[in-house]
Amino acid sequence: MTEIDLQQAAKDHLWLHFTRMSSYDTSDVPVIVRGEGAYVYDDKGKRYLDGLAGLFVSMAGHGRTKIAEAGARQASELAYFPLWSYAHPQAIKLADRIASLAPGDLNRVFFTTSGSEAVESAWKLAKAYFKQKGEPTRYKVISRDLAYHGTSMGALAITGLYSIKPDFEPLPPGGLRVPNTNFYRAPDFVSSDLEQFGIWAADEIERTILREGPETVAAVFVEPVQNSGGCFPPPPGYLQRVREICDRYGVLMVSDEVICAFGRLGHYFAASRYGYLPDIITFAKGVTSGYAPLGGMVVRDEIMEPFLHGTATFLHGITFGGHPVSAAVALANLDIFEEEDLLGNVRKNEDGFRATLDKLTDLPIVGEVRGAGYFYGIELVKDKDTKETFDDEESERLLRGFLDHALFDAGLVCRADDRGDPVIQLAPPLICTQEHFDEIEQILRATLTEAWKRM
Numbered sequence: 001m002t003e004i005d006l007q008q009a010a011k012d013h014l015w016l017h018f019t020r021m022s023s024y025d026t027s028d029v030p031v032i033v034r035g036e037g038a039y040v041y042d043d044k045g046k047r048y049l050d051g052l053a054g055l056f057v058s059m060a061g062h063g064r065t066k067i068a069e070a071g072a073r074q075a076s077e078l079a080y081f082p083l084w085s086y087a088h089p090q091a092i093k094l095a096d097r098i099a100s101l102a103p104g105d106l107n108r109v110f111f112t113t114s115g116s117e118a119v120e121s122a123w124k125l126a127k128a129y130f131k132q133k134g135e136p137t138r139y140k141v142i143s144r145d146l147a148y149h150g151t152s153m154g155a156l157a158i159t160g161l162y163s164i165k166p167d168f169e170p171l172p173p174g175g176l177r178v179p180n181t182n183f184y185r186a187p188d189f190v191s192s193d194l195e196q197f198g199i200w201a202a203d204e205i206e207r208t209i210l211r212e213g214p215e216t217v218a219a220v221f222v223e224p225v226q227n228s229g230g231c232f233p234p235p236p237g238y239l240q241r242v243r244e245i246c247d248r249y250g251v252l253m254v255s256d257e258v259i260c261a262f263g264r265l266g267h268y269f270a271a272s273r274y275g276y277l278p279d280i281i282t283f284a285k286g287v288t289s290g291y292a293p294l295g296g297m298v299v300r301d302e303i304m305e306p307f308l309h310g311t312a313t314f315l316h317g318i319t320f321g322g323h324p325v326s327a328a329v330a331l332a333n334l335d336i337f338e339e340e341d342l343l344g345n346v347r348k349n350e351d352g353f354r355a356t357l358d359k360l361t362d363l364p365i366v367g368e369v370r371g372a373g374y375f376y377g378i379e380l381v382k383d384k385d386t387k388e389t390f391d392d393e394e395s396e397r398l399l400r401g402f403l404d405h406a407l408f409d410a411g412l413v414c415r416a417d418d419r420g421d422p423v424i425q426l427a428p429p430l431i432c433t434q435e436h437f438d439e440i441e442q443i444l445r446a447t448l449t450e451a452w453k454r455m
């Protein structure tokens with residue numbers, strides 16, 4: 001197809017995800033045609049620094065023929081066979097490898113094709129587990145304000161982003177919300193002490209369990225660093241306290257690491273970074289660096305145990321879950337992690353990345369830079385001293401009216417998001433080094449300066 005054909009066909013036939021399609025009535029749909037390292041290129045040959053690893057996915061970076069070839073080899077040998085009653089070598093090897101990388105006794109791997117399916121599967125497993133254990137009334141699930149856990153109906157019921165739910169109600173019952181760990185916007189009575197804030201936020205989970213009745217609660221879902229709202233790291237001791245609360249009431253703790261696993265925070269699993277042991281970890285995205293779709297959950301031995309006897313069966317499956325090509329690709333991706341010490345690269349450079357982004361706090365529009373590893377959010381404010389945020393109309397003008405396209409036009413893929421307060425999200429490939437951080441900082445500085453003038 002020629003360039004014109006691609007544009008027209010995109011407008012005529014392609015439905016973009018989470019996209020206001022009318023925004024392309026008068027402008028081109030961006031068409032990305034190839035990638036190399038930390039950069040992608042559009043159909044006109046223009047280069048962009050991929051500051052979001054696509055969508056928190058491209059850990060090893062773009063253009064890795066070694067990973068691509070592993071997929072091609074597998075497709076020639078055995079393109080497809082299901083994991084329904086059968087196994088294939090790549091799924092076995094990958095399950096074994098993930099079990100060896102996961103913390104504690106998280107040893108049992110159930111594959112899906114996506115993060116939503118992983119979250120959906122974890123909730124279904126929690127419900128089915130309690131039925132097996134003779135506690136059939138446990139079905140509710142607690143998650144945090146603004147947290148994104150996916151879009152399928154179950155995952156959406158767990159998702160705490162209120163704005164994306166009403167069109168699809170009624171959702172499956174049982175989704176409960178507690179505060180997230182946004183210390184920048186902590187309630188006054190805990191706003192001066194991070195640890196106290198963390199204790200309060202964790203104890204809200206306990207209060208919710210007690211209010212609902214512990215015998216009705218199946219699981220608590222938390223991201224180690226919450227993406228939506230703009231990278232909320234856990235206060236010291238918070239995740240340990242959540243673990244204790246879950247133990248106290250017999251509730252499963254699910255660490256949703258669809259973004260945070262596979263190096264985003266400098267560890268294979270973020271639970272290892274923060275030193276807690278969840279019952280289930282959900283993963284997707286970075287496990288293949290995006291060279292093929294794959295997700296899954298890794299669970300503690302004791303969670304699978306009831307399903308290992310007699311007629312007990314986890315009545316759940318996905319045709320393409322653990323697809324041979326995706327599993328082969330994931331193994332090749334993990335080889336690159338080892339060969340190039342990608343985790344070491346993140347750990348070595350994360351302070352430099354942070355320090356580089358921190359320079360932006362001299363701009364009047366930058367309220368806070370927060371995050372960890374290669375995962376940062378920059379909160380934009382109207383008044384730094386009072387932390388006053390932009391109202392809906394201003395936010396619309398700032399983000400969709402300007403920043404979205406201005407950052408992209410300036411050569412940076414990142415995310416300007418106002419599903420909580422307005423933030424810019426950054427999560428570059430794990431191969432990035434100081435030169436990339438400097439480039440990100442320079443583009444953000446110029447563009448945010450211009451944005452401030454326009455407000």
Ligand SMILES: Cc1ncc(COP(=O)(O)O)c(C=O)c1O
Pocket residue numbers: 114115116117119148149150151223227256257258259284285295
């Ligand atoms: C924490 C978390 N959970 C679940 C999902 C859903 O993953 P997917 O889009 O692969 O369905 C996402 C997607 O961004 C996520 O960030």
